Amino acid sequence: MRILFLGDIVGRSGRRAVKENLLRIRQEQGIDLVFANGENASGGYGLKSKHAQEFFKVGIDGITGGNHIWKYKDLYSMLQSDGRVLRPHNYADHLPGSGVHVFEKEGLPPVAVINIIGRTFMPPIDCPFASVESILDELAPDIPVRIVDFHAEATGEKIAMGYFLEGKVSAVVGTHTHVQTNDAKVLTGGTAYLTDLGMCGAMDSCLGMKPEIILDRYLTGLPRQLEAAPGPGVLQGAIFDIDETSGRALSIAPYQQV
Template identity: 40%
Template sequence: MVEKGKIMRILFVGDVMGNTGQEVLEEYLPKLKHLYHPQVTIVNGENATRGRGINEKVYKRILSCGADVVTMGNHTWDNPEITDFIGSAKKLIRPANFSAGQVPGIGYTTIKINQQELAVLNLQGRIFMTPSDDPFAVAKDIITDLRKKTSLIFVDFHAETTSEKAAFAWYFDGQVSAVVGTHTHIQTNDARILPQGTAFLTDVGMTGPYDGIIGMKRQNVIARFLNQMPTRFEVDESGRRNLSACLLEIDNEMGRAKKIKTILINPDHPFMQ
């Protein structure tokens, strides 16, 4: 049993989707922070502006809700405005394996909490995703450097397939504190701690519309399956809402995970204080 003072508690909130996701985050993130008292709060914001990308106004709104770091994913560049501010947005990270040296922004950051330092790393998978550099090779170099400074390393691995996420977590088991997947918008029921101390969750899920299909208006998505005709996907900005997250407890000294707990808030899983 690790003493309470030797634990770092991390709250990670999954893909914020459009205005609905922003509203849910604004309502529930302060409540979750009051309930769990995390030292660090991380939010994935790659769908936060109209479902694709992020702009500066929304980035600042997510920070004002209580986020310490905002991670991204394959929609990083979908909102052109991001190139105007990402260079100065020190709490915004995009996948580190985006064309090394060719794009703006940073792929990881560190946060100092008292005498401890947590590194937060963002990576994107390659299977069924837009082209990127090898996340395994890029991560290996970055993690090797980071471990010279800290054993506390959190990874948001933004990928499509469960196998790629699991392979990444197992490959880096014992070298990072946690690997939590994003992108598929559906929270998985496989939260676990691997043998060498890395917490793993295939996908943390989405924060936004509860009655859409992965956050989009369901009638448009269904139509695509029925007739294969092009259709415009739009965020479902009405109806019921959902927040998906997970809470991690990490041993400050060894950087090993001691606990990972999933969090769902929606009509079928009401918020309980």
Template identity: 45%
Template sequence: MRILLIGDIVGKPGVRVVTTALAGLRQREQLDLVIANAENALDGSGLSPTIYKKLIAAGVDGITLGDHIYRRNEIASVLNSESNIVKPANYPAKAPGKNFAIIQAASGERVAIISLLGRIFMKPVDCPFTAADRVLSEIPAEVKIRLVDFHAEATSDKQLMGRYLDGRVSAVLGTHTHVTTADEQILPGGTAFQCDIGMTGPHDSILGRRIDRVLETTITFQPTQFDVATGDVQLHGTIVDVDSATGRATAIRRIVFNEDPVN
């Protein structure tokens, strides 16, 4: 089966390119399942029930989140009630949301999705390695296909998680930095890995925010509003092919869709 994980969706431009491009991408790439990291989908930070519904209606099957998960209080109701959206599994047990989700793909196979947060250069959280062990023990053995979105800052953190879970999950794909890495590979145990799958949103920017505003604050220390940028909107993601019988990855590749073909 073929799975696409869409990199961090940033603001209205990111939501727009997903909603306009995804139907064509699903057909062109013969995708069985689409997962998206949507923690920055609402004005560049957080997710709302309205945007959640818009992404699902556009063809996103499941949603992962990260350290900005609770920027909008209203998302808690969605996290508690819906079965296709997950919180980072190394957040406290009482935090709103589910530690994993099992989603049925268009091809009929069931796929488990997990979100984890890294610890290097991030706010303090529980050990992601221990959380991964706990969650994997809770997923039914017959669900062979397991996808991990590791939302982390340091490439070393991400590489460690890839090696730690090699052979136990189908893919460990990194998010959070908004910058695509070119290290996609299949590890010896059959786990697809990439440090970061990139950003879906305006690339004429600093990580999705207006260049002038970020520069002004950086140079002068004067606070400004880091508004979401608007130019050069692209969808970045990674496609993983998985053997449904074993759960092992057989191929991995990056994709880029430009909203404006001239760019």
């Protein structure tokens, strides 16, 4: 099984990069399933339900979230009714949606996608390690392919999660920091790992945002509302091959489409 996981989609440039390239990429790379983090897709912050629906139409099978997933309330009903859109599981149980969904596609074994969020340099949240462990305890053993999106700031916390889940899941990929890292590897236990997938957003930007606004914030120390940068987009993520029977990763490689 070959899976493509895209990094955070940021604003209009990121959405356009996905819409214009994804179907071709799926065909060229022989991709079976595509997942993407969509929490920055609408204006650079949050995800509107109409944009989630657009992603499904152009070939994304599932969308994960992060700390901005709650911005647009029109998404709440979709989180509740459509398991293809996930929010970090270690948010409070009474909030809409779930952080785990089993995707089933004809001709493929079921694939569980898990979405959790980190605590280091992030808002207070329940322990991601305990949260993901509870999910794995409840998953049926006949679902060996398990993919984790760890939406976290600190590289150390992400790496620790990779080793915590080594041999327990097929892949652990990091999102949130929007910079594709150079540490893709298959851990000894058969778990594919990458600290950050990168982003789908404007090439000439500061993490997908207008550089001039970021510079002004650093130079003046004054708060300014960030805005997604315009212009041609880059599409980043990772492709991994997984043994369908054992759930062990066979390979992982960063992916970039300019």
